[in-house]
Amino acid sequence: MIINNAAPPVANGIASACPPRPAVSSHIYSSTYPSPLPSETEVQQTLCGFEGPEKVLEIWFRPVNGKESPIHNQRSNIARDIESLSGSDVSVDDIDEIVDCARPEHDYPVDVFQDEEGQWQYRRSGLRLVSRAVWEDMLAIVKCQVLNVIQNECEDAYLLSESSMFVYPHRLILKTCGTTTLLHAVPRILEIARDYCGLNDVNSMFYSRKAFLFPEKQAWPHGRWGDEVAYLDKILPDDEFETAGYVIGKINGDHWCLYMATPLRLSLDLDGVELSESSSRDSDAGSSIVEEEDDEDDVTLEILMTNLDPAAMKAFWRNAEELRAAKDGSANVAREGGQRVYHAAGISEIYPTAVIDDYLFDPCGYSLNGLVGPYYFTIHVTPEDICSYASFETTVPVKRFYSHVRQGSSSEYESFEDVIQRVVEIFRPGTFSTTLFSRKTVGNKHGKTDGLLEGNVLGFKRRDRIVHCLGKWDLVFCHYDKGLVPARKKGSGVVR
Known part of the structure; x- marks a missing residue:
């Protein structure tokens, strides 16, 4: 196989690389590369290097305390059979959507309960109520597409044409490889959380990646760590967030880059009670991240x-x-x-x-x-x-x-x-x-x-x-x- 070594060709809006990723909208799988760009010559064509190392974005949002998601009011049928549930099982005020499920196979602390007829159910809320179409619109900015989605009572897992996305009620993890433009989608993700879920406040944000194999192939601001840090700092103003960028490992060898941001404000727990300052300056203050998962297992x-x-x-x-x-x-x-x-x-x-x-x-x-x-x-x-x-x-x-x-x-x-x-x-x-x-x-x-x-x-x-x-x-x-x-x-x- 041969492919342009200077820039990956594009097919159906997806950046192809080595190997070429199929157009997800079609069931036809091609075993040949697209035609080379007009400026290429046969001498310039060679096996390209696909950028396997992923860019990883993780955002935690503060739950809406005592408020229903705006999306709840747009759906009249999502809270079906709520009246049949006992008060000890779930709070009616907290329900966004009730979904049938199988009995959990593991003894993990999750929001799964049985109705009066013994049917196992769980609650979908927050970011999990955002439709696939909305996420696909966001992923178009990143230049990747959804291949398939699976879910259980705790999370939704999106398999992408370039890596993966995991969605929890108040947490999103997005990994993309190749020449995807992940950081370009950060403003849109924040908009989706605010407009569709009422999640206005970021509790923490992380962006990380291994040293690129082919940094020159990345689209700005990706490729240069200083540009990536500066780009995120403009999205997260210094009067609201404390931010930091790190390079860990050998500069002249294998290393890992990490960006993290923490809001300069008081955080609230699920009952609206103020916790300690969420700034990273408080190194021994305990966690102010509020999430639906058991905080004992955040590793x-x-x-x-x-x-x-x-x-x-x-x-x-x-x-x-x-x-x-x-x-x-x-x-x-x-x-x-x-x-x-x-x-x-x-x-x-x-x-x-x-x-x-x-x-x-x-x-x-x-x-x-x-x-x-x-x-x-x-x-x-x-x-x-x-x-x-x-x-x-x-x-x-x-x-x-x-x-x-x-x-x-x-x-x-x-x-x-x-x-x-x-x-x-x-x-x-x-x-x-x-x-x-x-x-x-x-x-x-x-x-x-x-x-x-x-x-x-x-x-x-x-x-x-x-x-x-x-x-x-x-x-x-x-x-x-x-x-x-x-x-x-x-x-x-x-x-x-």
Whole structure:
């Protein structure tokens, strides 16, 4: 395959890269690249490098205390059967939408209840009431599209043409790779939260990314960290927010960039009671983030892998049968191929009880969203040798990080090193970085950086372990590689 090395061509409004992503609106999967730009020559055409490392945006909103979402008044049928629910099950004033669901498989604290007839139900509220069409309009700004959506009683998971989006009532996580323009959509996201959900106040905002492989291909302000920080600072004025941009790791090597913003105001809990100052200056004040999830479980692990073993990457290409089916116009190749990869690569063993949504791109590349109760995990793989990259992100906690063990949580791991070991055995990277981001709570159950990511990962050397205390959040960044191969002597000389 060949493609323009200077700029990815565009097909149906989606920025194509290496591999090209199919036009989601069509069931025809092309195995050829679009025609080159007129200015190109055959000499200039070569295998491009797809920008696998994702840009990650996470926004937490303060719930509307004692107020219904404006969208509630526009829907007369969403609160059906409310009268049949007992007062002990749910407050009628808090209901935005009641949805039927299966009995939860895990013993996690979620807003699930039974009506008088024993039917399991849960409540949708806040950002989860925003329609798919509205989110798709926002994602058009980012230059990506929705492939599919799955949900459970806690969250909605959007599988995108470039990575993923997760939507909670008061929290949104958006990951996009390639040359997507994620930051351009920040003002629109804030508008949607305000106009559709009455969520006027941001409790915290995070933007992060690994060092780009091909920064010159990014659209402004992406590509230069200083430009990205300045862009976000203009959206979040300094008289309302305290902001900070960090570069963690080696400037002349693998590093990770983080931007965070916290409002300079008093935050309220769900009952409207004032909490401590939410500024990050109050490093020991306890959390002022108000969310529907149990605050004991706010931890995110990222594993960002490069130089992947080509033998391990073979599973992430469409096989001959799948290529023939795509050529014949089959609409199920991406889904069926995704399931093949899910089992063949061993991904199914990471969290065996998760609800999965995955996709195998044409001719290669793989994305997955998985839901485990109120937690998610997501995987994105770019398998080409020239730009091999895989990311794994999870919010599923491990037993050693908490003092309790839940029922129905047999897939949980003892430590984060156990999770990392399982993941790197699948993708076999030459080098990888990890970020472990956790929030201190009022009960001080978080912020336990001692001992975190200090254990060994078999087959790798830890080159860096950097700890940052960022107000109410703690970050542990580590970098691993396989180490240098010792020089071999041959006669009196040295072969390197």
